[in-house]
Amino acid sequence: MTETQLKATATETATKTRKMGQVQALNEALDIALGVDPSVFLLGEDIQEPNGGGFGVHKGLGNKYGTTRVRHTPISEQAIMGAAVGAAISGMRPVAEIMLMNFVHVCADQLINHAAKLRYMSGGRTPVPLTVRTATGTGGGFGAQHSDMLEAQLVHAAGLKVVVPSNPADAKGLLLSCIFDDDPCVFVEMSQLYFAGKGEVPEGDYRVPLGKARIARAGSDVTLLTYGRQVGDCLTVAETLAADGIDVEVVDLRTLNPLDTDAVLGSVAKTKRAVVVHEAVRRNGFGAELAATIQEELFGELAGPVLRVTAPDTPVPYAKSLEDAFLPGPVRIEAAVRRLTKS
Amino acid sequence: MTAQVTQPAAEPDANVLVELFATATRIKLFDEKYLSLMKAGQIGGMYYSPRGQEFAAVSVAQHLRPDDYVVTIYRGLHDQIAKGVPLRDLWAEYLGKAVGSCKGKGGPMHVTSPEHGLMVTTGVVGSGIPIANGLALSAQMRGTDQVAVTNFGDGASNIGAFHEALNLASVWKLPVIFVCQNNEFAEYTPLSEGTSVARIADRAAAYGMPGESVDGNDPVAMWQAAGRAVDRARRGEGPTLLEANTFRFNGHLMGDQQAYMPKELLKEKMAADPVPRFRARLIADEVATEADLTAIEEQAAEEVADAAAYALAADYPDTAELDTDVYAPEVAV
Numbered sequence: 145m146t147e148t149q150l151k152a153t154a155t156e157t158a159t160k161t162r163k164m165g166q167v168q169a170l171n172e173a174l175d176i177a178l179g180v181d182p183s184v185f186l187l188g189e190d191i192q193e194p195n196g197g198g199f200g201v202h203k204g205l206g207n208k209y210g211t212t213r214v215r216h217t218p219i220s221e222q223a224i225m226g227a228a229v230g231a232a233i234s235g236m237r238p239v240a241e242i243m244l245m246n247f248v249h250v251c252a253d254q255l256i257n258h259a260a261k262l263r264y265m266s267g268g269r270t271p272v273p274l275t276v277r278t279a280t281g282t283g284g285g286f287g288a289q290h291s292d293m294l295e296a297q298l299v300h301a302a303g304l305k306v307v308v309p310s311n312p313a314d315a316k317g318l319l320l321s322c323i324f325d326d327d328p329c330v331f332v333e334m335s336q337l338y339f340a341g342k343g344e345v346p347e348g349d350y351r352v353p354l355g356k357a358r359i360a361r362a363g364s365d366v367t368l369l370t371y372g373r374q375v376g377d378c379l380t381v382a383e384t385l386a387a388d389g390i391d392v393e394v395v396d397l398r399t400l401n402p403l404d405t406d407a408v409l410g411s412v413a414k415t416k417r418a419v420v421v422h423e424a425v426r427r428n429g430f431g432a433e434l435a436a437t438i439q440e441e442l443f444g445e446l447a448g449p450v451l452r453v454t455a456p457d458t459p460v461p462y463a464k465s466l467e468d469a470f471l472p473g474p475v476r477i478e479a480a481v482r483r484l485t486k487s
Numbered sequence: 488m489t490a491q492v493t494q495p496a497a498e499p500d501a502n503v504l505v506e507l508f509a510t511a512t513r514i515k516l517f518d519e520k521y522l523s524l525m526k527a528g529q530i531g532g533m534y535y536s537p538r539g540q541e542f543a544a545v546s547v548a549q550h551l552r553p554d555d556y557v558v559t560i561y562r563g564l565h566d567q568i569a570k571g572v573p574l575r576d577l578w579a580e581y582l583g584k585a586v587g588s589c590k591g592k593g594g595p596m597h598v599t600s601p602e603h604g605l606m607v608t609t610g611v612v613g614s615g616i617p618i619a620n621g622l623a624l625s626a627q628m629r630g631t632d633q634v635a636v637t638n639f640g641d642g643a644s645n646i647g648a649f650h651e652a653l654n655l656a657s658v659w660k661l662p663v664i665f666v667c668q669n670n671e672f673a674e675y676t677p678l679s680e681g682t683s684v685a686r687i688a689d690r691a692a693a694y695g696m697p698g699e700s701v702d703g704n705d706p707v708a709m710w711q712a713a714g715r716a717v718d719r720a721r722r723g724e725g726p727t728l729l730e731a732n733t734f735r736f737n738g739h740l741m742g743d744q745q746a747y748m749p750k751e752l753l754k755e756k757m758a759a760d761p762v763p764r765f766r767a768r769l770i771a772d773e774v775a776t777e778a779d780l781t782a783i784e785e786q787a788a789e790e791v792a793d794a795a796a797y798a799l800a801a802d803y804p805d806t807a808e809l810d811t812d813v814y815a816p817e818v819a820v
Contacts, residue, residue, distance in 0.1 A: 185628065213628075215659075218651070218654060218655060218658065220655055222648040223648070223651035223652050223654070223655040225617070226616070226617020226620055226621060226648060226651075226652060227620045227621040227624055229621055230558075230607075230618040230619060230620055230621020230622040230625065230635070231628075232621070233606055233621075233622070234606065234621070234625040234626070235629065236625045238621075253614055254614065254617060254618070257609075258611075261597075262599070262607065263812055263813070263814070263815075264813050265589060265593040266589045266592075266597070266599035266812075267587075267588075267590030267591075267592045267599075267812055268590075268811070268812040269588075269599055269600075270599050270601060270607070271815060303813055303814070305814070327814050327815050
């Protein structure tokens with residue numbers, strides 16, 4: 145085993161922690177990866193100093209590691225992703241930033257036709273250890289072309305791994321796992337979480353394994369299956385409902401592919417009720433996959449239908465009133481849980 | 488205005504000339520055998536014949552080491568053979584057999600053979616161009632003097648990724664050679680109807696790199712131009728756009744009736760078939776004798792027959808292979 149492979153198998157360990165926000169947690173993960181492995185490098189638009197990227201995630205790294213390993217690119221998403229793919233199949237571990245998830249479509253050919261498939265098409269001879277970091281999410285007034293949650297489209301591409309962290313510690317631990325994973329990973333950062341408050345983050349080379357969900361709150365009456373920003377909303381709802389004697393379990397999926405099916409089914413088998421919550425639009429969203437998986441495995445045990453709380457099937461609106469209505473917030477989540485627990 | 492490269496041209500020695508002929512002959516005979524088996528109904532699948540374009544591939548590859556990188560496209564047999572992928576591995580992969588270079592999972596449009604430097608064959612027009620940048624970037628960052636070559640057609644020079652990739656390669660001075668094998672047709676559309684320039688090499692000027700347009704069917708001219716581009720990349724002086732003017736004899740893909748193709752043009756081009764033409768030239772220039780070249784052809788025919796027999800007799804992959812190699816096994820969940 146190489147040193148890198150050893151690191152890739154490291155799991156969550158309790159160590160000293162520090163309080164920090166998600167931007168700092170991501171920055172620390174990148175710093176550690178650059179520090180331990182010379183094959184890691186970062187590329188993306190404006191990521192060098194003084195900007196350190198569109199959201200400042202790369203702050204200080206260009207000065208510390210130089211502009212060869214922290215390199216800014218022209219605004220050329222296809223060229224960025226192609227360069228990352230070529231570097232990855234020839235011994236490097238590139239971390240490419242596609243500033244916003246909507247622009248993943250611009251380079252979808254490189255990501256979906258090439259990064260996702262090269263290992264398979266080559267019979268295992270060209271693995272693609274590539275990480276794509278990308279930010280998105282509703283709530284910042286960015287409107288329809290800068291806010292989409294496109295995770296379902298990426299989960300649909302066999303060969304990709306898809307990760308959506310919900311808190312600073314997971315952001316650090318999952319990003320390090322992605323970088324040292326031998327498959328192409330898309331790491332989705334919900335921009336509202338960048339500034340959503342701090343959390344305790346373990347020091348040092350901290351890894352959260354891919355494909356392992358987290359029970360964010362244990363409960364016995366209903367399971368909320370969610371990820372990213374909506375984990376916080378679900379926890380809020382769980383506390384509200386606890387006052388009414390409804391005991392909600394919140395499962396933070398963390399990675400959508402590979403999906404921790406055991407955790408999903410284990411929780412729903414216990415509570416008999418499931419509500420899927422995500423910010424992406426409803427039709428063909430990841431919630432549909434979860435609902436189908438649950439009914440295939442647990443049909444006879446369910447006390448009610450699997451419900452979905454999602455955004456409506458519209459582009460993301462700009463006006464604050466419409467944007468608020470678009471988001472599947474606590475009010476709608478609570479209503480769904482109440483409806484289901486009455487059945 | 489094409490930025491012509493002006494270094495003095497090296498002269499290929501007799502060994503190089505004979506080697507160019509031998510490799511082109513292996514490609515020609517592989518193609519002819521493959522087409523004859525397809526026409527006889529013995530094999531099926533997708534096949535994009537590179538007949539007529541042999542020297543655009545072999546003259547470049549002659550300058551490459553096994554550890555240099557090549558990216559090619561679905562019409563890639565000539566590039567794959569020229570880079571040194573063994574005929575047995577290739578033929579078996581083309582037939583989707585378990586002993587193929589990619590266990591039969593890639594097929595003709597997706598051949599990979601990393602130990603021979605053949606890193607990617609893509610079925611998507613132009614998509615390999617930005618990937619070659621990444622291979623070159625990797626070499627540059629690791630401090631090796633490897634170079635990356637990406638082969639593509641004239642049609643590929645019209646996709647966005649081509650333009651993004653040339654710009655990035657120039658900005659980063661990447662050791663990459665963009666080889667446009669201009670066969671005058673983008674699928675069924677002639678160059679003049681889909682491309683804004685008469686010479687693809689002219690597009691290099693927009694990206695601040697040298698562009699050279701040469702007769703890709705002239706092995707000596709092509710070898711010289713490729714040598715200049717490869718040397719330049721290896722010296723760390725950055726990318727070159729090299730246009731090899733050539734022609735394809737068999738249409739876009741098997742079964743293409745070539746309704747779009749002026750008959751006189753095809754007749755004229757096929758009459759100037761570069762492989763026999765070069766054969767005659769080697770004899771006329773007393774580089775090799777008729778007997779030497781016949782011996783090369785006989786040996787190539789044997790190698791092709793052996794590869795075909797090997798592949799035809801081989802097994803298809805076991806269905807247990809269906810869901811392996813999707814993810815790295817050590818972390819698959």
